[in-house]
């Protein structure tokens with residue numbers, strides 16, 4: 212019971228924001244209209260049921276006129292039914308894509324705010340594959356929530372309408388004699404349908420409840436498998452050079468084995484549900500007649516009354532068995548809601564992590580940090596008290612693994628595991644700073660987008676982009692700005708680093724941080740680029756991480772990080 216309550220709360224939290232958003236009232240009205248259409252379909256089914264009674268009675272009485280009248284009535288009812296069914300389908304799809312669009316934008320916005328996409332992967336092992344949750348789980352959530360809620364509502368309406376019909380039709384058999392005692396159960400057929408369906412639902416629940424966990428894992432394992440395939444594609448060259456194809460093949464096989472195992476576990480569970488469902492489906496043909504036969508044989512009622520009663524019994528029983536017949540779909544849906552809820556919780560944790568160190572905006576042209584940096588597992592990494600003054604280039608050096616890159620992560624405000632105080636000068640706000648990591652990221656697309664990154668490609672004039680490419684010795688690319696491609700894979704390591712430096716020329720930040728951003732070049736090229744940066748960006752403060760002694764010449768000061776010392780010695 213507590214689990215059901217928790218699930219309803221999670222469902223509410225996922226569903227309500229859309230209807231509370233701007234335009235949410237319109238969405239609510241849209242949904243109400245869809246419900247209205249479902250009610251019309253239910254009403255038409257009730258009319259079909261009475262039509263059934265009249266039609267078969269006309270047949271039994273060999274009433275030809277009545278027969279043809281009922282054929283005409285059927286044609287009219289069917290025409291209205293088909294029109295409304297198609298209309299409802301179209302509107303349901305429109306509603307679905309609007310809701311999914313809103314939810315996707317909402318989740319993408321949260322995921323990309325406050326570097327949550329980065330922080331999630333740093334610490335949280337629980338939230339696997341956020342891409343899967345945004346793409347697949349949201350699609351499933353919207354699709355299932357809509358179809359299940361509409362089918363639930365129309366089932367409730369069907370139940371209401373046919374329960375009344377069935378109650379009335381029970382009259383001829385509700386009084387019977389057991390051991391000489393006359394017993395009357397008003398609405399006997401209704402109660403029979405209820406008991407029968409409760410039995411079916413209970414059995415389905417016993418058999419199917421494990422499916423929720425299995426479906427949760429299915430999404431996860433499918434996503435893990437896909438992720439490994441994408442990683443292999445992204446790292447194709449390195450894998451080919453290492454000759455790692457066989458290892459990769461085994462890894463992929465292993466990953467897929469997990470998918471297969473889970474799939475078989477689902478099949479093992481589901482086969483009972485399918486068997487039960489098939490049995491119930493078969494039983495529903497006969498059970499109503501087995502229950503209502505006295506109406507025909509004992510009572511003095513027309514054949515049409517008998518078929519209508521059986522039909523109404525079937526409808527009520529169907530409606531009562533809603534949970535049972537959709538059990539596996541419901542299990543998938545519950546798993547989707549749980550995965551999305553887990554994702555939201557992880558995002559909330561990531562958002563809160565942003566405040567670990569106290570970030571202040573300083574008016575002065577000075578960047579100062581007084582911090583203790585930790586690793587994600589809370590082990591201390593580095594304690595620093597450092598001031599960077601505008602106009603003074605600083606070279607940060609130290610042995611591999613001492614925490615130089617992590618210091619940059621802290622300065623960029625993306626490393627949540629730090630305590631202390633970071634004062635960021637006004638000149639470094641927004642686009643005033645640019646961090647160039649050792650391995651540049653290049654989006655797939657035009658070269659223009661690659662050079663303009665992280666600015667939108669349309670915001671930078673072609674002349675600026677071309678000049679930047681020429682300045683970093685990539686003049687051969689200067690006329691290929693419109694060319695689309697996977698530049699990250701096409702360019703060499705040194706070329707990629709030069710492209711990244713071209714970005715600095717485009718952005719002209721007040722503060723430029725280079726984390727071994729020239730390590731893939733020879734010393735001569737490195738010196739040329741540093742000279743060029745100093746000439747082209749005279750107002751930019753350079754802070755570099757580097758191992759080469761030759762870099763010293765381009766910086767005013769060196770800060771050495773020592774792993775063994777608690778404080779960095781300047």
Ligand SMILES: Nc1ncnc2c1ncn2[C@@H]1O[C@H](COP(=O)(O)OP(=O)(O)OP(=O)(O)O)[C@@H](O)[C@H]1O
Pocket residue numbers: 333586587592609610611612613614615616617618
């Ligand atoms: N996401 C992470 N999870 C766990 N440990 C991490 C993570 N990122 C960095 N570390 C650890 O923190 C330490 C410092 O890493 P960092 O990248 O800052 O070193 P570095 O001084 O820049 O080294 P190098 O000169 O080799 O680039 C390393 O031991 C590294 O393994």
